[in-house]
Amino acid sequence: MARKVLKDQDITFANRDPTEAGRAATYGGSDIAWTSYGPEWRMLRNVCVLKLLSNTTLDSVYTLRRKQIREAVGYLYSRVGSPVNIGEQMFLTVLNVITNMLWGGTVEGEERSRVGAEFREVVSKMMEISVKPNISDFYPGLARFDLQGIKRQMDGLARRFDRIFDAIIDQRLKIDDEGGSKDKVSKDFLEFLLKLKDEGDSKTPLNMTNVKALLMDMVVGGTDTSTNTIEFAMAEIMNNPEVMRKTQQELEAVVGKDNIVEEFHIHNLPYLHAVMKETLRLHPALPFLVPHCPSKTCIVGGYTIPKGSQVFVKVWAIQRDPSIWENPLNFDPERFLNSEWDYSGSDFNYFPFGSGRQICVGVAMAERMVMYSLATLLHSFDWKLPQGEELDFTEKFGIGLKKKIPLVGIPTPRLIDISLYE
Template sequence: MLSDAWSWWWESTNSSDEFARVSLTFALISLVISWYAWMFIKNRGGAPPPPPGPRGLPLLGYLPFLDPELHSHFADLARAHGPILKLRLGSKVGIVVTSPSLAREVLKDHDTIFANRDVPDLTNALQYGGFDIVCTPFGPEWRMLRRVCVREMLSSATLDVFYDLRRQEFQRTVRYLYGQAGSPVNVGEQMFLTVMNVITSMLWGGTVKGEERASLGAEFRRVVAAMTELMGKPNISDFFPGLARFDLQGIRKRFGECALKFEGIFDSIIQQRMKIDKEGGNGGGKDFLQFLLRLKDEGHAKTPLTMNHVRALLLVRFSDFQHKN
């Protein structure tokens, strides 16, 4: 079809336009040749050849051919190209691993080599963009955040501290359901609310109490849900970093608006916790926020935990809980 359209345009132009026609043809051919020459030079230098993969279009790569059902689409590509394959997505290159043995090599045996990840463009709208464990490059700071998350913040001993919070929320739900005996109840909705109450209790339950906690939890969930939705949208700026300054889809702008709301809510909660701690109280219980602020105050000579780290880690924890439930 493309060749037919080209032939029609070629034959329909007047002879007086021959120079313009030849110039345009030469420019298009030169563009394609330059692109392939650049790709050839880029892949030289003694590096091993890249894995096989499907062909794409100049400049766009394989982007136009991606199927929304990525897991099924990648499985089909693996059957055609093997367990490890290359996809050029705009100006970025993606490597897809579908074999369990190769996945073990990437995620476990050589995990430090593959630890670094591209930071999505929209995180630049956050004051603390790139401060969480997902986006931080491998190094002392990443190891500090991993230690905080895995060995301290989510350790068995720390989670045991929140056992009473989880039990209280579960008992409250059971009492509500018992009181609704004989009436229709949306069990799924109640279970979701229970999980949300547990999350907010663990995050700042010892800082914010009663109706204020419920109100802040609802608003916080709405903001984070909007931010999570934007993070899941394909962003042209991620595939073509040279276009990031233009924010063609407006994703960074919308994300920034959500981030301002999030920071306002969170800074208010942090100020309450710091006031409670300064006055020598504990707010009636412990929470993740209190735990992180204590770690920040204790400090570390080489890789201190900053307030931006605190905000980023709690945002990640909230998003993780939301996705899992």
């Protein structure tokens, strides 16, 4: 059924019908996630894929990712022997990487934990509200009453981000108006977007609403999903001592205990890559993907699907199907060693990033951030739970899959040279 929707009738289903909450969060559905297939969608996707998320661009900002990962290591080293909220710290690291790519802003010093917790709270609430059953979506005539207050809640959360975006855009425009040196303005994604908006395309112009909607996509979608994957992976590894042993053994062989992980090491870590794939099998970032909407009435598997329906593809269930996977609830990275499974969406037994035209645009970025983060965390530290605590894998419902109980771990240094933690 997933193949019929996402491949056989991909063009028909490559459309979206934003929920009231989705519209409120993305400037009326002006972003890449909620825009339906067509000229505007192609323009937005090209902007993201060619400029921000291409391998060439990601290679060019490696030093930025490295700096943030090293700062995270320094912070964790300062907390050795003490409980650390792993998800919160990794959220801030990913947030700093993405905001640097977008507009060059970072959060450092004493503000690190406070701002990270605040941003993550807002993002988590947005992801949670996005999938709440809303009377306004089922009975559009009642939407103007917002009977459950869902739109009002999302409007409030979106405004918090909008104020940040406005301030940053105004600052950038002011620098341009005053003839500020381009050398002083980093060649970031925002600069590219503003230039593209001014140059304009007569057929599919990029407007300021699109600009802010894309910024929202990157900040909200890019941070929460990668962070949740890292948190689930660390939880599974800490729950499986043999997996942790094999992962660290591989890291020692490739990196050594007298060195730090660099991104080029990742290509030589097949077991860790299998850990990431197995994590995304059991805990896909978007368990139902983003809902699809047929542009015309059609037949799928003998059923009539009316035009405008919401169609959910439950990848979470497919990837736990016992008819496909042996011992599907067991965390077993070895099932992905020497296998053909990848993130292309071509196999409908395993497609954690979706498939077809609307496949996630951030696969390359997510893969790099998750792999680099996991490799560094496991190479630099041993991890254990606080005394008396047990791991809880209960999932929190939302458009994104999240641990209901945050993962708290105690780091212990593993590296020989203490200067490697500086």
